[in-house]
Amino acid sequence: MKSREYRYTQIFANTICFIIILSAILPFIMLIIASFTDNDWAAANGFTYFPGKWSMDAYSYIIKQWDIIGHAYLMTIIVTLLGTSISITITTLFAYGISKPNVPGMKVVSFILIFAMLFNGGLVSTYYCYAKIWNIKDTIWALIFPGLLMSGFNVILVRNYFTNNIPASLEEAARIDGANALYIFGSIVMPLSKPVLATIGLMTALVYWNDWANGLYYLTARGGSQYNTIQIILNNINNDIQALAQVMTSNDSGFSTDIKMPSTTIRMAIAVFGILPILVLYPFFQRYFVKGITFGGVKE
Amino acid sequence: MKNKNQLVHKIKITFSQNWLYYIMVLPGLIYLLINSYLPMFGIIIAFKKMDFSKGIFGSEWNGLNNFRFLFATNDAWIITRNTIAYSIIFFIVGTFMAILFAVCLNEVTNKISAKLYQTISLLPYLMSWVIVSYLAFAFLSSESGFINKSILPILGIDSISWYHEKDYWPFILTFVSTWKGVGYSMILYYSNILGINQDYFEAAKIDGASKLRQIRYITLPLLKPTVITLLILNLGSIFRSDFGLFYQVTKNSGPLYPYTRTIDVYIYQALMKNADYGMSSAASVCQSIIGFVLIISANKFLRKYQASSALF
Numbered sequence: 001m002k003s004r005e006y007r008y009t010q011i012f013a014n015t016i017c018f019i020i021i022l023s024a025i026l027p028f029i030m031l032i033i034a035s036f037t038d039n040d041w042a043a044a045n046g047f048t049y050f051p052g053k054w055s056m057d058a059y060s061y062i063i064k065q066w067d068i069i070g071h072a073y074l075m076t077i078i079v080t081l082l083g084t085s086i087s088i089t090i091t092t093l094f095a096y097g098i099s100k101p102n103v104p105g106m107k108v109v110s111f112i113l114i115f116a117m118l119f120n121g122g123l124v125s126t127y128y129c130y131a132k133i134w135n136i137k138d139t140i141w142a143l144i145f146p147g148l149l150m151s152g153f154n155v156i157l158v159r160n161y162f163t164n165n166i167p168a169s170l171e172e173a174a175r176i177d178g179a180n181a182l183y184i185f186g187s188i189v190m191p192l193s194k195p196v197l198a199t200i201g202l203m204t205a206l207v208y209w210n211d212w213a214n215g216l217y218y219l220t221a222r223g224g225s226q227y228n229t230i231q232i233i234l235n236n237i238n239n240d241i242q243a244l245a246q247v248m249t250s251n252d253s254g255f256s257t258d259i260k261m262p263s264t265t266i267r268m269a270i271a272v273f274g275i276l277p278i279l280v281l282y283p284f285f286q287r288y289f290v291k292g293i294t295f296g297g298v299k300e
Numbered sequence: 301m302k303n304k305n306q307l308v309h310k311i312k313i314t315f316s317q318n319w320l321y322y323i324m325v326l327p328g329l330i331y332l333l334i335n336s337y338l339p340m341f342g343i344i345i346a347f348k349k350m351d352f353s354k355g356i357f358g359s360e361w362n363g364l365n366n367f368r369f370l371f372a373t374n375d376a377w378i379i380t381r382n383t384i385a386y387s388i389i390f391f392i393v394g395t396f397m398a399i400l401f402a403v404c405l406n407e408v409t410n411k412i413s414a415k416l417y418q419t420i421s422l423l424p425y426l427m428s429w430v431i432v433s434y435l436a437f438a439f440l441s442s443e444s445g446f447i448n449k450s451i452l453p454i455l456g457i458d459s460i461s462w463y464h465e466k467d468y469w470p471f472i473l474t475f476v477s478t479w480k481g482v483g484y485s486m487i488l489y490y491s492n493i494l495g496i497n498q499d500y501f502e503a504a505k506i507d508g509a510s511k512l513r514q515i516r517y518i519t520l521p522l523l524k525p526t527v528i529t530l531l532i533l534n535l536g537s538i539f540r541s542d543f544g545l546f547y548q549v550t551k552n553s554g555p556l557y558p559y560t561r562t563i564d565v566y567i568y569q570a571l572m573k574n575a576d577y578g579m580s581s582a583a584s585v586c587q588s589i590i591g592f593v594l595i596i597s598a599n600k601f602l603r604k605y606q607a608s609s610a611l612f
Contacts, residue, residue, distance in 0.1 A: 009511050013407035020401055021420040023479060027435040028423070030446060034438050046449020047438050094328030096321075103318045109325050116336035119592045122584030123567050124577060125342020126335075132352065134334070150331050181320040210428030213543065217572065234430045238551060264444060271434040278426050286419050289426075293484060294491045 028275070035059070035269035042265055058269035061262070069233075069270065076209060076229040079143045083208040087149050088201055092193075094150065095158035096185050117152035127217055140227050142218035148207055154200045157292070161196040162189060199292040202285050209278070230274045237267055346585040350577035366578035367586070375566060379583075380539075383562040386546075387538045389470070390477045395527060397482045402489035403515055418490070421483035429544025432480060436549050440472070463553045469560050476549050477542070485530075492526050493519060525606055532605075536598035539563060539590050563587050 034047040038055035045052065062069050097103070098110045120126070130136045130146050166189055174184050190197070215232030219225040228236070262270070282289075315322075342356065349362040370376050401421065408414045424432070439446045440462040448459045462468065496519065504514045541562035550560045563583060570580035 005511055009407050010409065013404040014413065016400060016404040017408060017413075017417040017421075020397075020482065021417050024421050024424050024483065027438070030438045031435055042444050046441075046444040047446050048450050049446075090327040090331060093324040097325035097328075100321060103321045104314050106321070106325075109329065112329065112332060112337075116332050118595055119340065120336055120588055121339030121342045122581070122588045123564075124571055124581040124584045125345055126339040127571060128342050128345060128352075128356070129334075129338050132355065133338070145335070147335065149335070150328055155328070181318075181324065185324070206426060210426075210431075212428060212430045231428050231430050234434065235548070238430070238433060238548070242552060264441070268434065268438065271431055275427060275431055279423075282423065282426060283419065286422070289422060290418070290487055293487045 028279070031268055031275075032272055035265055035272045037265055039263045039265045047268075055265075058263070058265040061266050062269055062273070069230075069273065071226075072228050072230045072233045073273065075227055076231070079140065079211075079227075079229055080205050080208040082140075083144045083148060084201060084205045086144065087151075087154075087204045088197065091150050091154050091200060091204075092158055092190070092197070093185070095155045096162060096189060098155070099159045099162040113152055113155060130218065137218050138221045138225055138227070143208075143211065143214050143227060143229065146214050146218065148204075148211060148214070151204070151207075154204065158193070158196055158200060161193060165196075166192055195288075195291065198285075199288045202288050203292050206278070230270070234267075234271055234274060237262065237270070343581075343585050343588070345577060346581040350581065352577070362578065366582040370579050370582040370586075373579075375561075376583075378558060379561055379563045379566045382559065383541045383564075384538055386470075386473065386477075386541060386562065387534065389474055390481075391531065391534045393474055394478050394481055394485055395530070397478050398485035399489050399520075399523060399527075401482060401486040402493055403519060405486065405490055406493045406519075407511070418483075418487070421486060423483070424480045425484045427480070429542075429548040432476065432544075433548040433551060436472075436476060437551070463551055464555045466556045466559045469550065469556050473545065473549065473560065477545055480545075488530075489523055489526060492523055496522050528605065529602065532598045532602050533595075536595035537591065538594065539587050541565075543568065 030047060030049065033049060033051060034042065035058050036054050036056065037047060037051040038053035039057060041051060041053040041055075094109075094113075098106050098113065100106055101110075121129075126146065130142070134145075136142045136145060170188055171184050174188055179187075210231060211229075212231040212235045215225075215228065216235060219227055219232060224236070225232075345356060346366055347362060347364070348356065348359040349365075350356075351359045405414055405417055408417065427435075437445070440448075442448060442459065442461045442463065445462070447462070452459060460468070462472075500518050501514055504518060509517070541564050543562075543564040546560055546562050546565045547568065550556050552565070553560075564587075567580045567584045567587070570576040570583065
């Protein structure tokens with residue numbers, strides 16, 4: 001027989017959890033429903049969970065404009081794949097190097113990494129270096145390089161995994177058989193590290209998929225850049241609306257009529273496109289994210 | 301002479317044995333050089349009368365004038381206050397919610413529900429701030445927002461122009477920050493709770509301790525080290541704010557600035573909108589150096605307090 005306390009605890013705990021996940025998920029449901037709401041109806045009655053008039057107009061508009069949205073989508077995918085694969089390569093190689101503290105110089109290399117995690121030049125000089133020295137503006141590398149390519153936390157995560165989970169005897173045996181470091185890394189260490197690779201791979205892919213700040217800083221060509229990703233497009237729409245609002249408040253109505261903005265429901269539909277892959281894929285990869293958080297959380 | 305030869309020989313041997321390792325860390329080192337170390341020298345921009353066309357070395361020195369101008373403005377105080385206040389509020393509310401959630405989740409006996417709660421609560425964490433700004437807009441928009449059009453009329457309250465009224469924003473930002481982060485920090489505490497030795501609870505049960513007393517006297521005390529570690533790390537980054545939250549979710553709306561502009565937003569604006577390199581670099585250098593000092597002190601403190609959770 002279950003005690004009274006047990007029942008009360010269950011009710012209370014489930015209620016709290018339920019409230020939290022409800023507030024987590026309701027905004028997404030709102031976004032999706034908003035994108036299927038008739039634009040005029042939404043303009044008159046606002047977004048609700050039970051719109052009086054449904055419509056696919058926003059999506060048919062996007063399909064019609066597919067050369068813009070589709071291109072942004074393709075860019076998002078290219079940037080994510082390119083960024084993630086370069087990132088994993090240099091992160092794991094670097095982590096393998098510093099997981100060998102007996103190799104002379106590796107302690108210095110570790111220090112170089114840690115110091116870079118603690119101190120930085122700040123946005124202004126980082127921006128100056130990338131924009132003026134490396135001339136990265138309005139190239140695809142602007143979305144790959146600045147800030148995102150090698151996260152110090154990921155390096156430490158992988159290094160710890162190498163140190164704790166790869167038996168030293170295995171590497172030693174291979175070395176006696178005449179295998180060199182690169183070969184050992186490729187054919188022994190990497191295959192044994194699939195869980196941590198999946199974790200950092202997914203976390204890096206998510207960071208690239210979601211990034212808009214690099215676009216904001218470095219893709220500033222007038223008339224929009226060919227490298228705009230979905231997130232950057234969404235951000236640009238926000239900025240254009242602000243610009244529009246400023247023009248309207250400054251009472252220069254002659255200007256404002258020229259700027260054509262996508263309607264709110266279309267904006268919501270573009271946002272739905274931005275999150276769709278995450279919503280679809282996340283349940284399958286959920287455990288890797290959780291692992292990444294618990295690995296990389298408090299304790300290093 | 302002999303010693304020198306020996307040294308050279310030793311270096312040669314070390315290198316020939318290990319050169320592959322050096323090649324392996326090289327790409328990462330180059331990246332650190334480009335992304336982190338070169339910009340560190342760029343800090344001198346803060347001491348220059350920066351003219352981008354002349355470059356860093358062509359521009360004139362300006363002494364400490366950039367800093368003097370920055371601190372003479374009213375903005376310097378407001379952005380510092382906002383940054384610190386939000387860091388503290390977010391930590392307190394976020395930690396409270398995360399622990400409440402973790403403790404409750406731990407009590408849920410139905411495995412499928414528990415999994416579902418955990419999975420869904422992490423969803424907001426996976427979204428970019430741009431997306432969050434769209435989600436917030438669906439609720440807060442003056443013309444078509446859910447709150448103005450559906451909730452306030454029921455309560456008989458007039459529409460609120462959310463993006464123009466600053467007084468609500470401390471609450472909105474705290475809510476959004478907690479909403480996005482609670483699933484993440486919950487996992488930290490939850491995995492901690494799962495690691496507690498079950499014997500403690502068994503013993504407490506035999507002694508007739510109620511659930512509430514078990515939580516009060518076993519679970520919460522054992523979470524204390526994690527809370528303290530996170531608190532200290534948070535203090536180390538108290539001068540940093542999440543640019544995305546304050547820039548995107550507020551839609552960078554001017555009337556809200558008194559309560560929503562933080563150091564990071566200010567730096568961005570001074571740099572990209574006003575091309576005021578003096579002010580922005582002064583603010584950004586202050587942030588970097590104070591941040592560095594704080595995180596080093598935080599780590600020192602952690603080492604003393606609980607060495608196992610020190611960062612380095």
